[in-house]
Amino acid sequence: MEIANNKIKFEDYMLHKDILQALHLLGLHSPTPVQCEVIPHVLQKHDVIAQAQTGSGKTASYAIPLCELVDWEENKPQVMILTPTRELAIQVQQEITDIGKLKRIKAPALYGKQSFKGQEKDLKQKSHMVVGTPGRVLDHLERGTLFTGHIGYLVIDEADEMFHMGFIEQVEEIMSYLPKDRVTLLFSATMPKEVVRLAEQYLNNPVHIKIQGEELSSRNIAHKFYSCDGMHTDERIALLQNILKVHNPDSCIIFANTRAEVEDIYDALWDDEFSCGRLHGGMEQWERTEVMRDFKKGLFRYLVATDVAARGIDVENISLVVNYELPGDRETYIHRIGRTGRAGQSGMAISMLERYEQSELKALEKLLEQTIEELTLPDEAVLLEAEEAFRAKMNEEPEEKGNRNAALKAQIMKLQIDDGKKAKIRPVDLVGTICAIPGLEAKDIGVIQILDWTSTVEILNGKGQIVLDALQTKPIKAKVRKVRIAKEK
Ligand code: AMP
Numbered sequence: 001m002e003i004a005n006n007k008i009k010f011e012d013y014m015l016h017k018d019i020l021q022a023l024h025l026l027g028l029h030s031p032t033p034v035q036c037e038v039i040p041h042v043l044q045k046h047d048v049i050a051q052a053q054t055g056s057g058k059t060a061s062y063a064i065p066l067c068e069l070v071d072w073e074e075n076k077p078q079v080m081i082l083t084p085t086r087e088l089a090i091q092v093q094q095e096i097t098d099i100g101k102l103k104r105i106k107a108p109a110l111y112g113k114q115s116f117k118g119q120e121k122d123l124k125q126k127s128h129m130v131v132g133t134p135g136r137v138l139d140h141l142e143r144g145t146l147f148t149g150h151i152g153y154l155v156i157d158e159a160d161e162m163f164h165m166g167f168i169e170q171v172e173e174i175m176s177y178l179p180k181d182r183v184t185l186l187f188s189a190t191m192p193k194e195v196v197r198l199a200e201q202y203l204n205n206p207v208h209i210k211i212q213g214e215e216l217s218s219r220n221i222a223h224k225f226y227s228c229d230g231m232h233t234d235e236r237i238a239l240l241q242n243i244l245k246v247h248n249p250d251s252c253i254i255f256a257n258t259r260a261e262v263e264d265i266y267d268a269l270w271d272d273e274f275s276c277g278r279l280h281g282g283m284e285q286w287e288r289t290e291v292m293r294d295f296k297k298g299l300f301r302y303l304v305a306t307d308v309a310a311r312g313i314d315v316e317n318i319s320l321v322v323n324y325e326l327p328g329d330r331e332t333y334i335h336r337i338g339r340t341g342r343a344g345q346s347g348m349a350i351s352m353l354e355r356y357e358q359s360e361l362k363a364l365e366k367l368l369e370q371t372i373e374e375l376t377l378p379d380e381a382v383l384l385e386a387e388e389a390f391r392a393k394m395n396e397e398p399e400e401k402g403n404r405n406a407a408l409k410a411q412i413m414k415l416q417i418d419d420g421k422k423a424k425i426r427p428v429d430l431v432g433t434i435c436a437i438p439g440l441e442a443k444d445i446g447v448i449q450i451l452d453w454t455s456t457v458e459i460l461n462g463k464g465q466i467v468l469d470a471l472q473t474k475p476i477k478a479k480v481r482k483v484r485i486a487k488e489k
Pocket residue numbers: 001003027028029030031032035053054055056057058059060312314
């Protein structure tokens with residue numbers, strides 16, 4: 001992660017202490033170049049069009065000022081963020097929830113293949129920001145379950161990908177539901193003419209920001225290939241297994257072009273006791289979410305995926321990306337390999353190539369400004385030696401990753417109360433009871449959620465245990481309730 005070297009600190013933006021404290025606990029101290037450029041403009045409510053890659057810190061560049069600007073008292077959404085994929089919507093929601101945790105920002109995610117009703121219920125509660133994919137957001141708008149009257153900020157994230165996935169019309173339709181008097185922020189890794197047209201049509205006198213950022217060509221990624229000329233699927237998968245064993249990475253993504261191939265590769269790796277998971281668009285959303293979460297946590301080492309995992313997804317320390325076959329276009333190659341060599345670390349990208357793909361190879365070399373070296377196929381002796389190290393690694397527990405928000409989480413305990421709306425519990429009942437506990441104040445209470453039969457409340461500032469103990473005997477709305485630590489989803 002490139003940090004601006006002009007010594008700007010987040011404190012310099014005069015942000016609220018709840019936001020600064022959350023950034024501090026998340027280990028974010030100095031803004032990155034895109035954040036230096038974007039944050040002041042958003043705070044001044046200017047429209048912005050920013051060309052920045054994922055990995056530049058662009059999510060926080062809008063999440064930080066927007067968390068600052070939302071009015072906590074307002075119950076209806078004030079910010080809408082549109083992302084092209086569900087995985088990205090979840091990731092953005094997570095980042096907003098972390099940055100806005102101590103301000104108690106609520107940001108439901110709205111994406112497809114997930115219960116509409118559940119989202120509708122979320123939207124009936126306090127929702128400061130909504131993050132979603134265009135299709136489902138439009139669904140909510142058409143069915144009248146998402147009130148837009150107070151939306152003062154719209155973020156279109158990964159606009160070029162929105163265009164590639166054919167979502168631009170939906171984005172335009174969504175905009176027709178939003179107040180005209182709003183701030184619009186558009187982020188895009190590249191600026192195809194459709195994105196420029198969108199910006200010209202809908203943004204109001206925008207500030208143009210272009211972050212060169214770390215060029216992929218300057219990143220520490222070694223590009224290699226293996227020839228698999230004329231191989232049948234079985235041979236090709238067997239070669240893939242051998243390649244993986246020889247390189248024996250701690251954490252790796254294997255990209256294939258179709259769901260069926262992902263399934264075949266995954267089955268073969270699973271049978272050979274690789275520590276692996278898989279991700280493609282044909283899976284149920286809850287499975288996709290779980291797989292991505294577990295991979296980010298480092299619970300398994302190999303993710304076999306289609307390009308749903310190529311864009312914007314931020315997983316720490318991926319040391320190897322393998323193209324089981326080349327993607328249909330060069331831009332996708334760049335996005336795939338952009339999953340490795342992040343945050344100043346080194347990485348390797350390996351492609352499996354047919355001879356007829358040599359011309360594509362040359363084009364990629366030109367684009368990357370480096371040669372893509374051919375590796376020799378591993379022989380029996382190499383494989384035998386690799387097998388031992390590989391088995392040893394598969395038997396090791398992978399190192400846990402993604403503890404970025406551990407310090408923030410340590411300050412917070414989420415309690416679950418086994419009663420909710422049906423018992424006529426309202427937020428004010430919880431606040432009243434908790435504030436009556438010695439040493440507790442309103443600022444120690446985080447996000448409250450009241451469902452039909454259960455409620456949850458976050459206790460901040462490390463005071464969770466005090467509240468948990470007290471509520472074992474203290475009545476909430478005239479009755480002692482069952483209270484326990486909420487299970488993490
Ligand atoms: P993005 O470009 O939004 O995909 O962000 C890439 C990664 O950079 C995420 O894991 C962020 O948590 C991390 N990040 C964002 N801002 C900063 C910062 N100011 N300092 C260090 N890391 C950051």
